[in-house]
Amino acid sequence: MRDWRAEHERELTADGLDDEQEEPLPDPRVIDLVLRVGELMLASGESTEVVSEAMLSLSVAFDLPRTEASVTFTTITLSTHPVGEQPPVTGERVVRRRTLDYFRVGELHTLVEESALGLLDLEEATTRFNRIRRARAPYPNWFITVGLGLIASSASVMMGGGLIVATAAFLATVLGDRIAVFLARRGVAEFYQMTAAAVVAATIGVALLWVSVELDLGLAAGAIITGNIMALLPGRPLVASLQDGINGSYVSAAARLLETFFILGAIVAGVATVAYTAMRLDVHIDLDSLPSAGISMEVPVLLGAAGIAMAFAVSLVVPPRLLPAIGALGVMIWVIYAGLRSVLEVPPVVGTVVGAVAVGVVGHWLARRTRRPVLPYLVPSIAPLLPGSILYRGLIELTQGTAISGMLSMVEAVMVGLALGAGVNLGGELVRAFQHGGLAGAGMRGRPAARRTRGGY
Incomplete structure (x- = not known):
């Protein structure tokens, strides 16, 4: 996914566009979905690193260019920078209510995974998210x-x-x-x-x-x-x-x-x-x-x-x-x-x-x-x-x-x-x-916790 994303972003740079081709703008529906998924995951008890990786995975799956996700204890921010002279687009959501619910966390993980594998398009992912948000817990x-x-x-x-x-x-x-x-x-x-x-x-x-x-x-x-x-x-x-x-x-x-x-x-x-x-x-x-x-x-x-x-x-x-x-x-x-x-x-x-x-x-x-x-x-x-x-x-x-x-x-x-x-x-x-492969959004070396402060790799 990282190789695909790098190649895809090179195709979207100004040098790769024809003179008559319009510069693509980010789909606001994708930005909204990524923010809402991150908000519900964080409010349901997931860690900030996993929430950030899930948001990056969704942004790759639905073609958001040059995306950065910032997750803190109560705030989720997503920024995407279109190509050319288009200004960056930034969205933010604040978690005001926390309800521990690992059932929803699991369902959201499945949603992100299937979206990243190309099994869901944007409409299907949005419908699935709304269903998860309104779903009843397995216990009364x-x-x-x-x-x-x-x-x-x-x-x-x-x-x-x-x-x-x-x-x-x-x-x-x-x-x-x-x-x-x-x-x-x-x-x-x-x-x-x-x-x-x-x-x-x-x-x-x-x-x-x-x-x-x-x-x-x-x-x-x-x-x-x-x-x-x-x-x-x-x-x-x-x-x-x-x-x-x-x-x-x-x-x-x-x-x-x-x-x-x-x-x-x-x-x-x-x-x-x-x-x-x-x-x-x-x-x-x-x-x-x-x-x-x-x-x-x-x-x-x-x-x-x-x-x-x-x-x-x-x-x-x-x-x-x-x-x-x-x-x-x-x-x-x-x-x-x-x-x-x-x-x-x-x-x-x-x-x-x-x-x-x-x-x-x-x-x-x-x-x-x-x-x-x-x-x-x-x-x-x-x-x-x-x-x-x-x-x-x-x-x-x-x-x-x-x-x-x-x-x-x-x-x-x-x-x-x-x-x-x-x-x-x-x-x-x-x-x-000792695992094979890395995180969906950033990879093993892209983790903030894995970055060396002295020397190099």
Whole structure:
């Protein structure tokens, strides 16, 4: 496609035109389609590099000359420069609303691929895009909410909680999500929505802990809070931020990373408020009995890992046919992590990186084999290692006066999160290093992340 594009643009230069031949102008319908496809891909959760490559592929497929695409966290710009003395034409769209929807991302990838292969003309591509934009998700809205609750209940099972704790974690997370939706409809900022959801789940967890202590039930009620933290943790923006940064999109990377830390701040504010209130009310939270899956590879823990990954995928609207593979990847990352921790006694960050790299390699291989986007495989699969229990321990330590231990736990949670994002990205780079062919729009050497700052190729 790059050779064809270069030859085609040489034919469109002023030297290649007859004196009586009119200079072609870009088709505004193509510009509109490319911008709208890029906008919907970015709003649905795709990384900026992939969005840029998709826009360049469409511009090649539909004969836009000398095209440049610029994608940031919220803005998409497309510029095309006609031949001769015609001025350049530039269009821009702003993403004002984000709704994570990997079903639409996959359909848009198929649209771009078929257009690039010449299987769709402009009218057919526009019709297909409008159909994708209006299409219903494979899950009803209530089932996506259920998916959030299943993340928390699966995490509580991994942490040793029984049926009562798993049910309470499910109800607490769903209730917190509904309260967040109510606040969103009232125009309340997302930061406070996340804080409210964390407060609701933490309150239910502390209440069940008090009942368990008073009645001597022996319930691992703290797993409710841990499960809710796992459901709220920003796995998708964390992975996307590190991908954008390593790929050279520094503005988008900084914005996504800031979004990640704002979400973490909302979770910390909500849980810490409830934990401090509980301490003032003499509800004792024993640090030695905080829930943690440790390095266990028992059947309930493995089932919990698979459940977290698949439930996370449902909340991201991943197509149902991908769920078994995602569940297997969730089990794989936990087995690698727990195996390294138990056999080689490596630190948690090292086990996390190795597991994430393995998932990155397998996820990118599956994406290439199935010709699907890679993020629907990667983002849910790292969910079992999200540092929910570490973050919860750090918050409890801070509220109980052990500030140094609490800060160390918080730093460890951030390091584990960054290790997950960097690991899956490294796995993708390993696959890219040995693959045949390059990216559709720019090629392997045309990647911003591949350009050398010293010397030459």
